[in-house]
Amino acid sequence: MSITPKQILEVSDLARIKIEREEVDLLTDKIREIISFVDKLKGTDTNEIEPLFNPLDAVQTLRADEITEIDESTKFLSIAPSVENNLFLVPKVID
Amino acid sequence: MMEIHSQSIAQLRDGLRRKEFSSEEVTRAFLKRIKSLDHLYNAFITIDEKEALAAAAIADQKIASGRNEVLTGIPIAHKDIFCTQGMKTSCGSKMLANFVPPYNATVISKFNDSGAIILGKTNMDEFAMGGSTETSFYGACFNPWNTKKVPGGSSGGSAAAIAALLAPGATGTDTGGSIRQPSSFCGITGLKPTYGRISRFGMIAFASSLDQGGPMAKTAEDCALLMNVMSGIDPKDSTSANKEKEDFSANLSQKLDGLKIGVTLKDCSANLDRDYQICLERALTQLEKLGAELIEISLPKNSLAVPTYYVIAPAEASSNLSRFDGVRYGYRCDNPENLLDLYTRSRSEGFGDEVKRRILIGTYVLSAGYYDQYYTKAQRIRRLIRNEYLSCLRDVDMIMGPTTAGPAFDIGSKSNDSISMYLEDTYTVGANLAGLPAISIPIGVINECPVGMQLIGRDFDESTLLNVAHQFQVATDWHLQSSVERDYA
Numbered sequence: 001m002s003i004t005p006k007q008i009l010e011v012s013d014l015a016r017i018k019i020e021r022e023e024v025d026l027l028t029d030k031i032r033e034i035i036s037f038v039d040k041l042k043g044t045d046t047n048e049i050e051p052l053f054n055p056l057d058a059v060q061t062l063r064a065d066e067i068t069e070i071d072e073s074t075k076f077l078s079i080a081p082s083v084e085n086n087l088f089l090v091p092k093v094i095d
Numbered sequence: 096m097m098e099i100h101s102q103s104i105a106q107l108r109d110g111l112r113r114k115e116f117s118s119e120e121v122t123r124a125f126l127k128r129i130k131s132l133d134h135l136y137n138a139f140i141t142i143d144e145k146e147a148l149a150a151a152a153i154a155d156q157k158i159a160s161g162r163n164e165v166l167t168g169i170p171i172a173h174k175d176i177f178c179t180q181g182m183k184t185s186c187g188s189k190m191l192a193n194f195v196p197p198y199n200a201t202v203i204s205k206f207n208d209s210g211a212i213i214l215g216k217t218n219m220d221e222f223a224m225g226g227s228t229e230t231s232f233y234g235a236c237f238n239p240w241n242t243k244k245v246p247g248g249s250s251g252g253s254a255a256a257i258a259a260l261l262a263p264g265a266t267g268t269d270t271g272g273s274i275r276q277p278s279s280f281c282g283i284t285g286l287k288p289t290y291g292r293i294s295r296f297g298m299i300a301f302a303s304s305l306d307q308g309g310p311m312a313k314t315a316e317d318c319a320l321l322m323n324v325m326s327g328i329d330p331k332d333s334t335s336a337n338k339e340k341e342d343f344s345a346n347l348s349q350k351l352d353g354l355k356i357g358v359t360l361k362d363c364s365a366n367l368d369r370d371y372q373i374c375l376e377r378a379l380t381q382l383e384k385l386g387a388e389l390i391e392i393s394l395p396k397n398s399l400a401v402p403t404y405y406v407i408a409p410a411e412a413s414s415n416l417s418r419f420d421g422v423r424y425g426y427r428c429d430n431p432e433n434l435l436d437l438y439t440r441s442r443s444e445g446f447g448d449e450v451k452r453r454i455l456i457g458t459y460v461l462s463a464g465y466y467d468q469y470y471t472k473a474q475r476i477r478r479l480i481r482n483e484y485l486s487c488l489r490d491v492d493m494i495m496g497p498t499t500a501g502p503a504f505d506i507g508s509k510s511n512d513s514i515s516m517y518l519e520d521t522y523t524v525g526a527n528l529a530g531l532p533a534i535s536i537p538i539g540v541i542n543e544c545p546v547g548m549q550l551i552g553r554d555f556d557e558s559t560l561l562n563v564a565h566q567f568q569v570a571t572d573w574h575l576q577s578s579v580e581r582d583y584a
Contacts, residue, residue: 008455013414015458016420016435017451018443027452030513037514038402041472044479052303052473054334054480055290055530058552061333066167074256075197081427088422089435 005031099124100260101577104169104317107263111158111168118154118168122147122212125170129261136241136246137236138255140175141183142215150212150348157210163236165324167210174253175216176223176309176583177203177308178297186299187219187231187249190419190426190445200297201329202266203351208307209324214262218252221447223301226276226519227247229510230449237506238280240578241486241546244503247277253311254281255354256302262578264312264321264467268298270305272498272523275535275549278311282545284564284574285311286318290530294329298495303334305404305527314574315536315564319343322557338555346558347565352386354563357491362393362523368501371546374539378548378567382495385566396483399476404524405517406460406473412450413457419445452513466517479545481529484551488531492559494551497522498535502544523525526551534560537573546575 001066005028012019019027082089099121102110104541110116111583126144133139147170154168178184178196180203185191194534200206204211218236228236228251236251239259252269253278257265266273269287278285286309293308300306303319310321322343329335360367360375367375421427421441428444431437446454451522488493499522509516526533531554535547552560568574 003213003459007459009454011458011462014462015454016118016417016438016442016455017446018439029453030452031456031459034452034513034517035459036193038406038460038469038473041399041406041469041476043252044399044476046472046475046479049470049475049478052478053474055477055481055528056336057284058291058334058336063330063333063399075422079195079197079424081424086425090422091431091437 003028003035100128100227102263103313104166104264104320107169109165112163114158118151118158118212119148121168122151122214125214125350132259133261135237135242136239136255136259137217137234137407138218138252138259138261139172140185140187140218140233140252143182146182146382147212147214154210154212155393162264164208164210166206166322168212168216169263170212171206172214172217172253172256172265173203174219174250174265174267176219176268177266178299178300179203179216182213184215184216184299184348185233186223187221187233188447188450189232190447192232192426194425196297198297198381201294201331202298202325205324217233217250217256217265220249222299222412222450223249223270223273224412224449224453226272226516227509228252228363229506230445230447235454238503240282240503243505244544245506245555246281247280247503249273250311254278254283254285256578257281257283257311257313258578260577264310264317266307266308266325267311268306268528270301270408271527274309274311275467275498275523275533275547276519278535279530279545279547280503283311284315284318284476284534284536285309285314286322286534286557286560288322288326288557289336289527289532290333292338292532292555292557294327294332294335295392296329296331300415302408303415304411305408315534315568316344316347316563319347319561320418321490336555343558343561344392346562348506349562349564350386354387355491355497356382356387356389357392357487357494358389359392359394359494359496360512361391362395362397363497366500366521367497368541370541371497371501374541374546375548378538379495381567381570382563385570392487392491394487396480400528401481401517401521403473403476403480403528404520407477409457410461410470411457413454413461414452416454475530484525484529484531488553493563496549498547498549502541502546516534530554531559532560535565536564536567537576539573542575545573555579
């Protein structure tokens with residue numbers, strides 16, 4: 001099934017990326033081309049093959065449950081675009 | 096004495112130890128070249144001359160008092176994807192044009208501890224998404240061998256800086272070939288280590304199960320020196336591998352007698368430029384002369400590697416890049432009307448076209464109804480690809496093939512053709528999907544543009560790759576050929 005402009009708009013909504021109206025058709029064509037390129041994977045039988053999420057099949061290493069980090073919030077707040085009372089500032093969410 | 100800027104890292108290290116020159120002289124020599132020549136290549140995004148010279152002064156004091164570390168006093172350029180405390184880290188994007196990290200990537204801390212000087216931050220495709228360094232917000236980077244050609248990407252700035260002798264060595268990252276392809280296009284040596292060999296902490300994430308930092312330099316000997324500094328387990332990266340610290344320089348001199356090299360040229364011959372095939376065959380003859388046994392092998396599943404990669408990489412990228420929302424750091428749109436508008440406009444204005452396209456593809460293949468069809472399917476095929484490599488690597492010590500389809504292509508020639516650009520990764524993505532180490536080294540020059548060969552090794556066997564690459568470079572001089580003398584004699 002070929003990807004449609006409507007689907008592209010839905011996906012862009014999910015990804016929080018705005019697409020201008022005049023770009024939709026061209027972008028749909030481009031993404032359709034890429035999706036049909038990756039569609040060739042469908043021809044390969046992968047029954048009984050486990051997915052490989054980590055290339056070395058490694059398992060997550062866990063460290064001891066000890067606090068090792070120091071509070072560096074001031075440093076991190078200093079590079080934020082907008083801050084108030086040591087909090088990140090965003091437009092009003094609740095009226 | 097050879098000019099400072101022409102020397103390898105090993106030569107600079109020896110010269111500094113013998114006090115033939117100071118770190119300040121070395122650092123000034125490279126800074127001077129960057130200032131006078133980088134307008135031709137656009138290899139650097141950020142230079143901090145004052146900091147570099149201050150670090151060089153400290154290095155000179157250390158050398159004077161005999162407190163040298165491995166790289167004391169040697170300037171190294173870093174891909175602008177590694178966070179550098181107090182120094183802008185843009186990842187080639189408008190999104191991070193104002194981002195000055197409050198911490199260092201582990202790789203940067205390791206270089207600092209080794210005494211190296213940060214020469215500057217190099218140009219790259221935006222968020223490492225590209226194979227030409229044309230998608231950088233800071234303008235395209237140009238190949239020093241021919242400025243009408245791309246330097247490759249995404250670590251194009253690092254490769255161009257080394258080829259133009261603006262830096263003796265650099266860091267790069269490789270998600271689908273981003274160290275090896277520009278190394279091939281610029282006539283330098285670049286190693287993508289085994290997944291997990293080098294910490295990814297503070298290395299801005301593109302596709303976390305594929306991303307791997309690595310060294311780029313003129314020679315394999317220098318790459319080994321850089322590997323000694325960069326590698327090692329890091330508690331801050333839970334995917335970094337728990338391996339004993341290795342000395343990658345220790346085995347460089349070993350002879351190649353009895354080494355088995357699998358050759359994949361038959362698989363590739365239909366797509367390869369004839370002149371490039373000749374270079375590859377000549378390199379094979381050389382390897383044979385050095386004592387290696389060549390065994391023809393085939394990797395039929397590799398034809399699935401590029402489409403597999405272009406499902407997994409955008410999927411992981413769409414997740415990783417969701418962090419850029421205009422709230423905590425990076426670009427924020429003006430006068431957002433509400434929270435959704437803040438997210439959407441900050442992302443739409445901050446990301447370039449290729450990044451947006453990949454986020455959209457990634458979001459699509461991860462969305463309900465398509466996840467199994469694309470993402471899980473690609474991860475299953477990834478296992479088939481890795482199994483095929485592992486099966487070959489039971490019979491041979493490494494696999495030799497082309498790094499790219501040919502020499503560097505013209506600037507602009509592929510920017511409107513995504514598939515053609517993606518196919519640039521045909522020979523390199525397999526090693527990323529399988530997690531295997533792979534190196535590209537120069538093996539010839541076609542129409543005044545260099546080409547490389549790729550050697551893919553067993554898990555965590557970078558040492559043998561560097562050994563073969565070094566022995567090849569002892570016997571040949573392709574790695575010593577340079578674009579620079581011709582232009583600036």
